[in-house]
Amino acid sequence: MDFGNILALAFGEIISPTTAAYALAALGLAVHFGYSGLLNFGQAGFMAMGAYGYAISTLSFNAPLPVAVLVALLASVIFAVILGIPTLRLRADYLAIVTIAAAEIVRYIVTTNSLTNITGSANGLAGGFENGFFALNPIPEGTYNVGPLTMSEDSLFVRLVAWTIVALACVTVWLLMRSPWGRVLKGIREDENAVRSLGKNVYAYKMQALIIGGLMGTFAGMIFTIPRGAVQPANYATELTFFLYTVVLLGGMATVLGPVIGAMIFWVVLSLTQSLLFGAIEIGAITFLTNVQAGQLRYILVGVALMLLMIFRPQGVLGNKKELAFA
Amino acid sequence: MAEGIDYMTDSRPITEDTPGPGCRKRDPIVTAKKVTRSFGGINAVDVDYLEIPRNKITALIGPNGAGKTTLFNLLTGFDTPQSGEWNFDGHSLAGVAPYKVARLGMVRTFQLTKVMGKLTVMENMRLGATDQPGESLARALFKGLWGGREKEITAQAEVLLQKFKLDTKTDDYAASLSGGQRKLLEMARALMVKPRLVMLDEPMAGVNPALTQSLLDHIKNLKAEGMSVLFVEHDMHMVRHVADWVVVMAEGRVVAEGTPDVVMKDPAVIDAYLGAHHDVDLGDSHGVEKLEAELSQDEESVVGTEDAGLLDHTRITELEGTARDTGTEDRR
Structure with a gap:
């Protein structure tokens, strides 16, 4: 086992665009669930809006990058409004049911065979929709060393852009949540009738929160899909939402940096356990597992890590213990 | 509103009619006409005609299940009557959302106290304030646009917290307060809205007897500040001490109305109550x-x-x- 290599891989996961996408989508969930109490189980659907909205407008309509991004964001807002209108007047659990179903509906629609020309059905989309993005790359061609890693100018560019967006989103959420607007949201999380009795339009606030968190998910969907150069419908199944909830719970629900730290921990744990298990199998220390089984075992270990965290640090890594004392 | 009247000592009669269920008031702030609400086959509220006097403290009493809280919910938009019309200060409230009712100046508290547990006492108070520009999403990002108003709100909240003896709890989570303290916080928070009519649902339930007297004074003082009060209470001391007018409900109907000393000797009331x-x-x-x-x-x-x-x-x-x-x- 080459521990230097294992650690380098783990570091690569910390800064990977996928981690950035998870962090951003989880931050959106923190806005929904952590700050506003909206039980959104359809964040995968918002990410799909980003991936498909961007890829379809580029591939089918030859839209330039800014237009494609705007289309994706607009699709996400429409999705949020459609979800919100019937459910936000009701209790939180209705939103959970409707969002989980809506995210699945999105996935079934894009895998419909009759839409193969547009959505690529189960095969998804590929074919250079990411070119417009990489054409903007100002970094000269070559290889660059980032810590122990070596990467191309495109890999560096996509990481820089991804983490810049995450940083901007974090600052925005922090600014919003310290404002009176954020206070109303937190009040709604605690008791929406009380907030209503004080003259605040609860419905409008919930809708705004749903849209903002959803837009973050949509950006995350684009960040997730651009470096891959392909949109795979299987990536946007419900388990993605559950991974994002894992990330939010790991980091701390009503925190700004919690989802970012949570995403890093999630991917580092996955990477380390994979490397260590594969290494152990390779040198014959573990004989009862195949590589495929070890790949599955990683997720079990993430689950165990989450359980331990919930038992010993239920507020998450960055959460405020005092808030839980009265839960 | 006439100028120069001290509402604390205003002794003009509340009604020029004979006091009784549905009598007309000299200056009503709330008028309800034929308001009905039934759950299943039970008429929870069936109020033929009711006026709540302005700048007075009105007590709403009646046995459990008389429909007092339901009437509160109907008046404030938290529940919708099956029929009837009701208005606040000339504004018809039929179909008006609860938050708009509150903005008109009619603010309520709840029988089961509602405080935001994971917000501090001060944040709970600030939440009640009106006209905070930072509560709109567009301006929330820029502290310069709302920081000034926030300071005014904080000062207003500090005065109220001191009055309600919660000033030592300012930075504690509301969830750490006792039941009685939560009642006080809820009332103080409602006053942050600067309402014209305060509706208190059992304000004394669970409040430490030592605090009761000062709380009674606070409620009386609301009148001096030009507010009207409507409260539900089972504590008859309180009703006698602070109320200018008493409305008695039983089985959804208004069965008696009048000044406290008259109403409490009314056989219909005693019968309904006991x-x-x-x-x-x-x-x-x-x-x-x-x-x-x-x-x-x-x-x-x-x-x-x-x-x-x-x-x-x-x-x-x-x-x-x-x-x-x-x-x-x-x-x-």
């Missing part, structure tokens, strides 16, 4: 103590349980008989 204890003056502490003493001897007493108010007639008459025989009865 079933059989005709000889008890509800506003008199002695009367209530006497009743409590009698009931404490009664193993089947239902006082304090859900069945309170549904006393067994024969059992009480029996008890009264024994009390008289042993000479402990102190008839007035």
Whole structure:
């Protein structure tokens, strides 16, 4: 086992665009669930809006990058409004049911065979929709060393852009949540009738929160899909939402940096356990597992890590213990 | 509103009619006409005509299940009546959302206290404030646009917290407060809205007796600040001490109205409230103590349980008989 290599891989996961996408989508969930109490189980659907909205407008309509991004964001807002209108007047659990179903509906629609020309059905989309993005790359061609890693100018560019967006989103959420607007949201999380009795339009606030968190998910969907150069419908199944909830719970629900730290921990744990298990199998220390089984075992270990965290640090890594004392 | 009137000592009559259910007030702030709400087959509220006087403290009393809280919900938009019209200060409130009702200046508290547990006491208070530009999403990002108003709000909240003896708790989570303190916080928070009509649902329930007197004074002082108060309360001391006007509900209807001393001797009220204890003056502490003493001897007493108010007639008459025989009865 080459521990230097294992650690380098783990570091690569910390800064990977996928981690950035998870962090951003989880931050959106923190806005929904952590700050506003909206039980959104359809964040995968918002990410799909980003991936498909961007890829379809580029591939089918030859839209330039800014237009494609705007289309994706607009699709996400429409999705949020459609979800919100019937459910936000009701209790939180209705939103959970409707969002989980809506995210699945999105996935079934894009895998419909009759839409193969547009959505690529189960095969998804590929074919250079990411070119417009990489054409903007100002970094000269070559290889660059980032810590122990070596990467191309495109890999560096996509990481820089991804983490810049995450940083901007974090600052925005922090600014919003310290404002009176954020206070109303937190009040709604605690008791929406009380907030209503004080003259605040609860419905409008919930809708705004749903849209903002959803837009973050949509950006995350684009960040997730651009470096891959392909949109795979299987990536946007419900388990993605559950991974994002894992990330939010790991980091701390009503925190700004919690989802970012949570995403890093999630991917580092996955990477380390994979490397260590594969290494152990390779040198014959573990004989009862195949590589495929070890790949599955990683997720079990993430689950165990989450359980331990919930038992010993239920507020998450960055959460405020005092808030839980009265839960 | 006439200038130069001290509402604390204003002794003009509340009504020029004969006081009674549905009588017209000199200056009503809320008017409800034929408001009905039924759950299943039960008429929870069936109010023919009711006016709440302006700049007065009105108590709404009645046995459990009389429809007091439901009437609160209907007036404030938290529930919708099946029929009827009702208005606040000339604005019709039919179909108006609860938050708009609150913005008109009609703010309520809840029987089951609602505080934002995971916000501090100060944040709870600030949440009540009106006209905070930072509550709109577009301006929330820029502290320069709302920081000034926030300072004013904080100052306003500090004054109120001091009045309600919560100033030492400013930075504590509201969830760490006791039940009585939460009642106080909820009332203080409602006052942050600077309402014209405050509607308090059982403000005294669970409040430490030592605080009761100062709370009564606060409620009285609301009048001096030009507010009107409508409250639901079972504590008859409080009703007698602070209320200018009493409305009695039973089984969804208004059964009596009038000034406290008149209403509390009204046989219809005593009957609605206590079933059989005709000889008890509800506003008199002695009367209530006497009743409590009698009931404490009664193993089947239902006082304090859900069945309170549904006393067994024969059992009480029996008890009264024994009390008289042993000479402990102190008839007035």
